[in-house]
Amino acid sequence: MSSALDASWSGYLRRDGGKGIRNLVLLIYTVQCAQHVAHAIAEGEKDVQVIGFPGCYDNPYAIRLLLAFARHPNVGAVLAVGLGCEYVQPGRIAEVARDSGRPAESFFIQEEGGTRPSIARGKKIVAQLRTEIAAEVPRVAMGFADLTLGCECGGSDGTSGLVGNPLVGRLFDALVDRGGRAIFEEIVEMIGLKAVLSARAANATARVDLEAAYDKAEAYCRAVGQFSVSPGNFAGGLTTIEEKSMGALAKSGTRPVQGVIKVAEAPPAPGLWLMDSVPDPHPVSFGYTNPNDTEGLMDLISAGSQIVLFVTGRGSVIGSPVAPLLKITGNSRTFARMSEDMDFDAGRVLAGALTLDAAADELASLIACVAAGAPSRPETLGHREYYVMYKHQTPPGKCRAAE
């Protein structure tokens, strides 16, 4: 039977072997003081996007996140801009990007002589970088086996667990069966489901890691006295974190979970992976696990997701930098009310207009179109929200419970 998952398209081959679906110049600022200049450089520039870290003091977690974006498969070149006083070094970010085979530049605003000269210099650099990658980055045939897809949900209501998340689960099953990589996160939305999660482990090591990640998340929520359930969720009919959690977990589909990855860590092998974005114990507590939806999407993109999926019931307008975001709602009223912002109406399954399998195939077609270059709704509207926070996580590979 032919399937939308047989689709192929032309992507961008990076020197480090990565395959991207966009060929972007990424502008990274290294302190809040450089934020205005960074956005002014990117203003009106096609295929130039901005992320940045607001802190003046550095933080290993934040640096790993910035570097994961600098080496993301959708990124062709990097410009890093700093003020000049801060701890995070633009020159080091550019160096790491160059080591990955990407052209990269950096400068300090203080050394350029302030706002206007920095904007002028930045615009000149991004124009050069864009020309360079347009001419030099080779195209490569891509299919679903080359994709990493991440999914999270936000603004959930009673339809999210009924159809929005199960739809993504069906797609994730198909992606994994084709040899692709699928990532789900939000362990703080698996509260009460330790046994369910543990039973999904692909092997003994994965089981130990999943249980350790779950225990850490539950302890964390208890410690901060805040569970991941909001007024909008309650108003939409979700009564408890356990109920929201079962709905959220549905997005992971039914395939075995290969293991746990941390933020800025790519899945080491094909299959389904759980991302742990919960802070590890540290003398300074850096706030909530997923303070907002954008932060969670950044985590998924940091693992190399070329496209991210967002399931909402209540509605949302956000987008994401570097990896296009596709917004799916299980609530047809929300789709009608916010139609410009929504990419996919899964509520048609609840209305009996199509089956979950047919909807998953239609969603795969949409993903293939966006992978081939068609803009997602948030891209069309110019949404590129980003959020890089202070957090502490033990570096990947050093925290496995099984080690």
Added chain:
Amino acid sequence: MKPSAFRIDADDNVATLLEAAGPGAIPLGGAGDGGTVTLLERIGLGHKVALEDIAAGAIIRKFGVAIGAAISPIPRGAWVHLHNCRSGYDARSGGFDVHTGVATDMVYE
């Protein structure tokens, strides 16, 4: 879409409304024997209706798992939400506004 309620797992003692409805009888779909459930009050899209009489302290079951426990006796057909169901984990949200979900424990001063 015709008003109806959807039971996810045959063991569930609540169903989710696919459209706002009630009071009155609506069809029950999903897992189980179908039939109808008579709503005792207005219940919104995405919200839950009790499919059986649930005693105080008894488990509320959806997706085949416990999603909370009844705070007070809940008759079949009643709306199940923050006013009569509490989380086994999250101690904060129980007293929030039952219609808007807005937190009632934060001091703004």
